Amino acid sequence: MQRFIPQAAAAATLLALCGTASAQWTVRGGLTHIAPHSSASDAVGPMLPAAPSGISVEVADKATLFLSVAYALDPHMELELALGSPPTHDVNAQIAARLPPHIVAFDGRTLAEVRQIAPTLFFNYKFGDANSQWRPFVGVGVNYTKFDKRTSTAVGNAFQGGPTDIRMKDSWGLAAQVGVSYRINERWSVTGAIATAHVKSVITATTAGVARSMDIRFRPTVLTIAAGYTF
Amino acid sequence: MNRWTGLAVASAAALLAACGGGSDTGGSTETDTSGARGSLVHNPPLRVTSLGAAEFKDRLSESETGKGLLAVAGTPQCGVDFHYIEYGTVGGAGEGTNASGALMVPTGDAAACKGARPVVLYAHGTDANRAYNIADITDTTRPGASEGLLLGAMYAAQGFIVVAPNYAGYDVSRLGYHPYLNADQQSKEMIDALTAARKALPRLGRADAGKLLVTGYSQGGHVAMATHRAMQAAGLPVTAAAPMSGPYALGALGDAVFYGNVNLGATLFMPMLTVSYQKAYGNLYRQTSDVFEASYASGIETLLPSATPLATLMQQGKLPQTALFSSTPPAPMFATITPPTQPPELAPLFALGFGTGNLINNATRLAYLQDAIANPDGAVPSPTTGAAAAAPQHPMRKALKANDLRNWTPRRPVLLCGGNADPTVFYKVNTQVMQQLWTAPSPLAPPAGLVTVLDVDSSPTGAADPFAAAKLGFAQAKAKAAQGGASAVLQAYHGSLVPPFCSAAARGFFQQVLASGG
Numbered sequence: 001m002q003r004f005i006p007q008a009a010a011a012a013t014l015l016a017l018c019g020t021a022s023a024q025w026t027v028r029g030g031l032t033h034i035a036p037h038s039s040a041s042d043a044v045g046p047m048l049p050a051a052p053s054g055i056s057v058e059v060a061d062k063a064t065l066f067l068s069v070a071y072a073l074d075p076h077m078e079l080e081l082a083l084g085s086p087p088t089h090d091v092n093a094q095i096a097a098r099l100p101p102h103i104v105a106f107d108g109r110t111l112a113e114v115r116q117i118a119p120t121l122f123f124n125y126k127f128g129d130a131n132s133q134w135r136p137f138v139g140v141g142v143n144y145t146k147f148d149k150r151t152s153t154a155v156g157n158a159f160q161g162g163p164t165d166i167r168m169k170d171s172w173g174l175a176a177q178v179g180v181s182y183r184i185n186e187r188w189s190v191t192g193a194i195a196t197a198h199v200k201s202v203i204t205a206t207t208a209g210v211a212r213s214m215d216i217r218f219r220p221t222v223l224t225i226a227a228g229y230t231f
Numbered sequence: 232m233n234r235w236t237g238l239a240v241a242s243a244a245a246l247l248a249a250c251g252g253g254s255d256t257g258g259s260t261e262t263d264t265s266g267a268r269g270s271l272v273h274n275p276p277l278r279v280t281s282l283g284a285a286e287f288k289d290r291l292s293e294s295e296t297g298k299g300l301l302a303v304a305g306t307p308q309c310g311v312d313f314h315y316i317e318y319g320t321v322g323g324a325g326e327g328t329n330a331s332g333a334l335m336v337p338t339g340d341a342a343a344c345k346g347a348r349p350v351v352l353y354a355h356g357t358d359a360n361r362a363y364n365i366a367d368i369t370d371t372t373r374p375g376a377s378e379g380l381l382l383g384a385m386y387a388a389q390g391f392i393v394v395a396p397n398y399a400g401y402d403v404s405r406l407g408y409h410p411y412l413n414a415d416q417q418s419k420e421m422i423d424a425l426t427a428a429r430k431a432l433p434r435l436g437r438a439d440a441g442k443l444l445v446t447g448y449s450q451g452g453h454v455a456m457a458t459h460r461a462m463q464a465a466g467l468p469v470t471a472a473a474p475m476s477g478p479y480a481l482g483a484l485g486d487a488v489f490y491g492n493v494n495l496g497a498t499l500f501m502p503m504l505t506v507s508y509q510k511a512y513g514n515l516y517r518q519t520s521d522v523f524e525a526s527y528a529s530g531i532e533t534l535l536p537s538a539t540p541l542a543t544l545m546q547q548g549k550l551p552q553t554a555l556f557s558s559t560p561p562a563p564m565f566a567t568i569t570p571p572t573q574p575p576e577l578a579p580l581f582a583l584g585f586g587t588g589n590l591i592n593n594a595t596r597l598a599y600l601q602d603a604i605a606n607p608d609g610a611v612p613s614p615t616t617g618a619a620a621a622a623p624q625h626p627m628r629k630a631l632k633a634n635d636l637r638n639w640t641p642r643r644p645v646l647l648c649g650g651n652a653d654p655t656v657f658y659k660v661n662t663q664v665m666q667q668l669w670t671a672p673s674p675l676a677p678p679a680g681l682v683t684v685l686d687v688d689s690s691p692t693g694a695a696d697p698f699a700a701a702k703l704g705f706a707q708a709k710a711k712a713a714q715g716g717a718s719a720v721l722q723a724y725h726g727s728l729v730p731p732f733c734s735a736a737a738r739g740f741f742q743q744v745l746a747s748g749g
Binding site (some may be wrong): 156 | 276
């Protein structure tokens with residue numbers, strides 16, 4: 001159940017709001033491109049090369065479907081819960097060139113695939129007035145990231161030395177975005193935005209009882225283009 | 232209705248995303264946490280590293296030690312997968328515990344590397360470092376790495392499957408001490424490691440050819456012989472054994488040390504031995520200060536093996552460098568052996584074992600010596616029957632006798648290898664004593680030809696000497712070490728000069744036994 005709590009809390013917040021004001025709901029759907037810009041420490045744990053181990057990973061870019069629901073508090077301020085179809089990213093090996101050839105051979109290869117669910121609640125401020133065609137906006141918010149599905153690839157298992165269980169810690173962090181929306185008519189609009197968030201996690205790979213881990217930080221660049229429909 | 236639509240969509244997305252999560256390991260793993268003897272905790276076990284034959288050769292060529300090893304072991308014919316096994320076993324008092332070790336598997340397409348392979352079961356030598364892991368060769372500075380590389384080069388790269396336990400009390404073992412030179416526990420643990428490793432082989436797509444070769448060095452020489460004895464008694468097949476430089480006649484070695492022939496390394500061996508036997512038999516002391524001088528007594532029961540390097544423990548004053556006994560005789564009659572001055576070539580070595588800040592108190596040495604005089608060993612101080620003392624009374628002497636291997640006759644070929652000037656495990660009171668016991672007309676003698684004894688520190692007997700290469704190689708290595716003086720030879724003798732040449736000789740012996748249909 002715990003995994004639902006953040007989403008439920010966000011939904012409850014919105015639910016509470018909808019009774020209190022004569023408000024407008026906007027649903028946005030589109031495409032988003034996530035460049036995670038990950039930076040992971042060298043892996044630590046038993047039976048790795050001498051520290052620093054020279055073994056790390058990089059999380060690859062991924063495009064996915066975008067979905068958000070926004071609630072306008074007034075003509076300028078809105079709360080927006082951004083979701084989307086959870087993307088599955090490749091996790092690629094980054095191996096120091098000084099390591100032995102049989103280890104370096106894995107450099108750049110996909111060791112694992114991880115799916116992330118990253119609901120983000122933004123407080124957006126929209127410039128211009130309600131009838132402006134172009135309305136730039138800025139937003140700050142809170143991101144929750146859960147790496148809900150992790151798969152060790154055959155290459156990953158060959159690298160780790162056997163079938164490998166991968167765990168990643170959940171992350172809470174601040175998020176921000178800037179964007180602009182273009183009003184087509186009373187109902188429809190198009191929005192483009194660039195967003196980022198602080199995401200920190202720990203990856204633990206356990207192979208036959210032997211756990212190796214690394215700290216990983218993300219400074220993602222999330223580019224989104226979406227069509228909005230206001231109710 | 233509109234206001235609900237968005238929320239419903241958002242919730243649906245969140246719910247959708249939350250299903251089907253978790254970790255997919257990309258393969259199946261069996262876990263056995265029963266702790267039963269010979270259970271393999273993780274199957275397949277972790278593969279620590281996988282080296283192709285060429286890469287293994289390159290790896291060895293990187294260092295001087297590696298080059299030396301390459302010269303002795305030969306160019307790798309096979310690649311080697313180094314696996315790390317964790318298994319269930321017992322402690323010194325029969326208590327259940329776990330331990331870890333290595334399973335090395337030859338790889339490659341050469342006929343000598345694939346299919347069912349003979350198994351070498353190897354017992355390692357004394358190590359003070361709790362982190363000892365013979366499976367972890369990734370960094371040669373780690374404890375166990377050099378012995379692991381030696382095994383890999385000597386055996387696995389030549390087509391043998393290798394099983395080598397780290398021993399209970401080391402690495403991830405939950406046992407808070409090591410059952411050092413406990414013949415019963417150590418042979419059980421060797422069998423447990425072998426049983427566990429055999430469970431892993433099918434998962435690794437490999438097979439045991441049904442030939443078992445048991446070997447080990449130093450402490451492991453004793454363990455190897457104890458394992459051969461135990462397996463033979465249990466009716467488990469052993470093809471051949473090659474114990475190397477081991478303290479087989481433990482009672483004789485113990486008496487030699489207490490008579491003042493203090494061996495190099497005694498201040499490490501004695502606490503490990505005392506604690507091991509206390510845990511097994513419970514009667515060596517009521518408190519540690521009964522045996523150890525007060526300055527060491529506190530904490531010595533849990534000191535070894537240690538995560539702190541031995542040199543640091545010595546600097547911290549937790550163990551003396553070499554002073555096992557006081558330079559004050561425990562009684563006037565023992566003045567001539569405190570320290571002994573005979574034979575003159577060994578007097579300087581024995582003298583190191585005496586001094587201020589000594590480890591074992593004089594009351595213990597006195598009681599031990601009185602029992603040694605009353606109930607003498609058959610080999611020490613002077614050779615009589617060669618057998619262990621008939622009825623020792625001192626608890627340490629009783630414990631040593633319980634683990635003494637002078638009471639059996641092998642039924643499969645045995646090579647005993649060592650160097651006659653070994654300052655750590657004396658050749659004369661171990662290898663030679665066993666040789667005499669196993670030679671007619673001794674009642675323990677097996678059929679002639681079953682036992683071969685090799686002193687690598689001797690000249691080849693002629694062109695037909697099958698061990699000429701080992702002897703010549705040893706002589707070269709010894710001469711090289713001698714450039715640093717006699718003390719350099721002494722320091723290197725047991726730990727680095729003898730092992731590669733005895734190992735090479737053991738491999739040759741095993742290959743010859745296998746070739747003759749062993």
